[in-house]
Amino acid sequence: MLQGTSSLLLFLWAKVASSTWYEGSGYAAAERQTNEVYVEETPHVSLPEYRVAQWCHRLNIQHGEATCYSPRGGNYRSSMGARCELACHRGYRLIGRRSVHCLLNRRWSGMTYCRQIRCHTLQALYHGSYQCSNGVKLDSQCSYTCQPGYHLEGDRRRVCLEDGHWSGSDPICVDIDPPKLRCPDSRERIAEPDKLTTTVYWDRPRATDSADGVIKHVMLRGPEPGSEFPEGEHVIRYTAYDQAHNRATCKFVVRVQVIRCPVLKPPEHGYLTCTSAGNNYGATCEYHCDGGYEQQGTPLRVCQSNRQWSGSQPACTPMRINVDVNSVAGLMDQFYEKRRLLIISAPDPSDRYYKMQNAMLQQDTCGLDLRHITIIELVGLPPHEVGRIHEQRLSDDVIEGLRQFLHVTRSRFNMVFIDKDGVDRDRYIQPVAPEELFSFVDTYLLTSQEELQREQNRDTCN
Incomplete structure (x- = not known):
């Protein structure tokens, strides 16, 4: 009577148990056998030993493997009481129990599947980009590059690790390149005639930035273009700043030369009055005689571009008073x-x-x-x-x-x-x-x- 009662209970238990198969579970079930194993408490009743080789369905874990053993031997790996150790292939993580056993209700004691290991999507790199060898999967290597004009600070390469995290940390692209600034060529000028200065013009240099192309401001140190430059050497400097406050400088030289003639000496008993500096190119000197002396010769001389004076030096001779006058x-x-x-x-x-x-x-x-x-x-x-x-x-x-x-x-x-x-x-x-x-x-x-x-x-x- 007791044996008949146990058989009836086992039959009803099997009917109640659902054999529904859930897609994506990771198990490949055969002949309507479920790939889900619900943990059930085994009734504390004495059950007969059924020597059925495939009491539970054969475990077939996608992207993984099950290592099963049974006290009854290798042919009873799915029999009641068999135990299986579950593991996933590299690149996959085990979700569920690592070990299950075949229950009396023909189900495994747990549900397990292998989920592919994926790292999170990397953040976009401002002023840069990255390329990955295999997306966000395990061992995928992502290399970072910056736009022209920017330099990478931080890890240049990151790898998706088995724990689902990327190696290293997010790098940044920084603008450390100074702007490009080219000054005009240095120049030499001759002072204008009858002057010790000359007007010098040049085109203002244009600054370009290799990063975002934005120049904050360009500063000039020295006279403006079109200024009057005196004799000598003058250094003109320009400084440009970009938005990242990187600086670029350039300079050029303006040399002004004054063409000079030999210094004239005043005549004896006379003196000179000259324009400008008195002996520079274009200067005019006029000879004068003291009272009581008369000038003999050219009264004006001009300093020429060949550094020579025009004409010749006059002389001051004693004044001749004509007393033979009638009035x-x-x-x-x-x-x-x-x-x-x-x-x-x-x-x-x-x-x-x-x-x-x-x-x-x-x-x-x-x-x-x-x-x-x-x-x-x-x-x-x-x-x-x-x-x-x-x-x-x-x-x-x-x-x-x-x-x-x-x-x-x-x-x-x-x-x-x-x-x-x-x-x-x-x-x-x-x-x-x-x-x-x-x-x-x-x-x-x-x-x-x-x-x-x-x-x-x-x-x-x-």
Whole structure:
């Protein structure tokens, strides 16, 4: 009776147990046998030993293998009580139990399958990319590269490992290349005529960035294009920065040369007035003679591009006063803009004022000449009256003309001071010290050029 009851229970248990096959489980079932094994607790009842070689369906794990053994021998690897060790091929991970055994209900004690090992999809690389040998599968090698102008920092290669993680860490692409900046070629220029400078132009350099092509700013250190450059060597620098603050610099040189002629010397008893620096290309020098001297030769000379002066140097010769004139105007015109005149009149050569004045002036002939003063003497009474300039005698008509033109009396000592423009500047009825006369000239009558000469020749008369 007990044996019959056990058989009935076993039959009903088998009917209740479902033999549904789930696609994708990993098992290859034969003849409607399920590839799923549900863990069931075996009833604590005594069951007979069934010597059935294929009590449970044969295990066939896709991408894996089962190693089974049974106490009954090699032919009973799927019999009730058989035990199987499960393992997956390389590149696959075991999901479920590593060991199952065949139960009384003809099912295995667990469900197991092999899942392919996959790593996560790698993040996109900013300013770069990667290529993988086998996608995200095991042993797939992914190599990283950066866009032109960027450099890779970090792991260049990553491998999908058996634990489903990539080796290493995410690299980054950084812009460490400086921009490309090319300055103009250095240049040499000649100073412009009659100038010590020249205007220099150039095209501003263009900066390019090998990465994103964006240049933040370009800085100039030095004069702007189109500036006036003086003589010498001038270094022009440009600096460019990209968005990553990488810097590039370049420089070029502007050399300005001034063509010069030999330095001219002023003529004896004369001086020079020159434009610009006085001896540079294009400069013009004009010769002038001191009062009482006349110029002989070309008054202007120009510094030429061959470094030579045009013309030849003139000379300053003593002024020739023509006393053989018929009028006062003819005499006075010879001194216009050249000499100042001091007309001394006395009734007699023995006049004490006249003798005193002559004595003082004879001691300062250098000061008189330095200030371009010529003395005209009118001494005596007709018919013995004498008029002279140095040793040259004036005619009676010119003497009379001077007295009338300047209102000079014969009756007493008197003096008239005339400037270079023929203007009556001062009169004296008593002798005057040369220092007083010179002070008046230096204070009120000197031209700028005369003042310069006086400074240069300050010690000449000492």
